[in-house]
Amino acid sequence: MPKHIVRLLALIVVVAIFAFSAKKFLTPDTFYQYGHYRGDAVAEIASKAPKLQGSASCEPCHKKAYAEWTDGIHRKATRKNAIQGVVYKYGPNCEVCHTGPAGNHPSKDAMPLSVEDQVTSITHPEIKVHPANVPGRKLMLTPEEMKGVCLNCHEKMEARPKEQRQIEVASHSGEELCTKCHNPHSPRIIYASLPQSRRGSAQAGKIVAAVCSGCHGAAGMSVNPSWPNLAGQHADFLVDSLKAFKSGVRKNDMMSSIAAGLNEADIRNVAAYFSRFSCGVTGGDKAEAALGKAKAANCAACHSAGGLYGSGAPGVSGIPTWPNLAGQNAEYLASTLRSYQDGSRTHPVMTSVAKTLSDSDIDHLSAYYASMKCK
Template sequence: MPKHIVRLLVLIAVVAIVAFSAKKFLVPGSFYQYGHYRGNAVAEIAAKVPKLQGSASCQSCHKEAYAVWTGGIHRKATKDGAIQGVVIKNGVNCEVCHTGPAGNHPSKEAMPLSIEDRVTTITHKHIDHPADVPGRNLMLSPNDMRNLCLNCHDKLEARPTMQRQIAVENHGGAEPCTSCHNPHSPRINFADLPRPPVDPITGKALPVIAVKAGNAAAGKSVAAACAACHGNSGMSINPAWPNLAGQHADYLYNSLQGFKSGTRKNDTMSGMAAGLSDADMRNVAAYFSKSSCGVTGADKAKAELGKAKAAEAGCAACHNAGGLRGTGPAGISASQAWPNLAGQNAAYLTVALNSFKDDSRNHAVMSSVAKALSDSDIDNLSAYFATVSCK
């Protein structure tokens, strides 16, 4: 064999031995642990300063919101209950909902501050950066925020039941989750539930839009067909049926619309509403809203227990003329769109709450509230509102 061929073969063998040795002794043991990546590289990359800094980085500027978060269920969902310095996948951190990210904050693109900490500038490294610039919104959109919540809370067959789940169409529909839930501590805290509703961005109260007023005189003739169940003036002849006298016109109109469209189910009422025009509904609602109501009465001992439960369950947030932020008659709703409960029949209220509880009737807030009530709670609350003056 020619010498040059021998030399070439020897060279190839040497290169092969070197390559094999390099692969054997020089390639890290974690290579291919994650496909064509070194497993150790994951930790090395993570050790670098990330853009996401974790909720702990927000504490110095957003003290009040941070305190709410640390006491809420989202904070408790973090790994081992620890307040993380860097973002982790367990639990919901500030940077999940706030865009930015916080690693570059404070900066010229300042994240929106919570209302209680609202300022005009943020000083960082002796430089003043603008904050709360008009038109700038670095929060997720309401729809994106809702979808984010559903990532964990949409009802799925295989999802652990210890994680609260909802069927969104029966829970809140298209309403933003923050209408009732504090995003920093999403378990409903009725003491903090805004009343009236507020804009989640500006914090300003939103006006409750009333429906077009009807003609009470014209509604009296329409109401004649209702007298068989609800009495001539709206005081029901059967305690299992609701009193309509003195009820908010908007609520009555919306209820009739619901019966006609099928969003509320009742064989009798659906048939009655089917023959009513829009004007008929407005007029009959106006008629009953102007009728004099009366107190039906109930067991006094249950009523006392119900009064305490009403405060605990947060009923005043919607069904109190002053809401939680002021004084006013109990059982008289401040919003025209919400029903008055004062003087209502106890038997009817019991049926209504049980319907919300067993999902035969659905409402964004009431379905959740009723599921937290025991049978005795429902009886006591019903008795309380039946004894409250409706005038």
């Protein structure tokens, strides 16, 4: 055999030996174990630590919120418990709204402000993963952002199944924040108890009320039917009204100047003072009231004791920031509705509601609510 052929063959053999040994050396032992892949990879992938911890992991520290959630509408077993044999878990768990994994906890980014203050002292040393380490990623830091979280699921939208509760933002709440009326852990529960700091002192309010009693009566029953009774009205609504006068959102020759002279504490105190009184029925034309009753079904969604969904005493609002209507002066109620109609007073919901009412509707409704018992 010629020399150059021998050399060539030798070279091929050397390269082949090198290639085979390299493959032998570089291929992991487990590569063909279960197929054309590294067998060890399966266990490696499975060994990653889960980040979402589930709601049960929140319970030990956040007992109150957890209880609200478990008993509330955001945690139902299922509509009718089973659909075609399949039992569905139902409702968002903690990690859906609180920006994901408990592994990222307690983190200021992951918590709404109010909760954050309570949890900064707690540490979860066993969980060190930081799953959402994305710069600038912050959810639920402000109530405004929390509204966005609610609307992720509840904004009225084509393609959403009808069973899903959905709202038209503009007519449902306007600029109001969801949390003003709803407890996000169980949205059907209404925030009836505001923090103590927001409550005024009726004692202190008595001094301020001396100014008011000239028109609104010493016990909150107005001396003139075109002025509102304040007795038994929700303190929160009175506070909001006075603030609206003070800031100029609502305008009234008398009230604007009086409210301008009140400070924050005065407003709370005087509101607390008048809300303590028991209200009286002012009466109203009986025939008109009977007609108004039929029309009032529309108002009951907000202005009844059962709140948004339930039934209850008509004219007594379930939500403290909305006014009680029962026992209010008919004349005042009518003039208020007309002021919504002509735009001299505005409200995201009431403006559009008032525009659907005719003149006689307004008279009937006013008579109806004036004749209702207010307790």
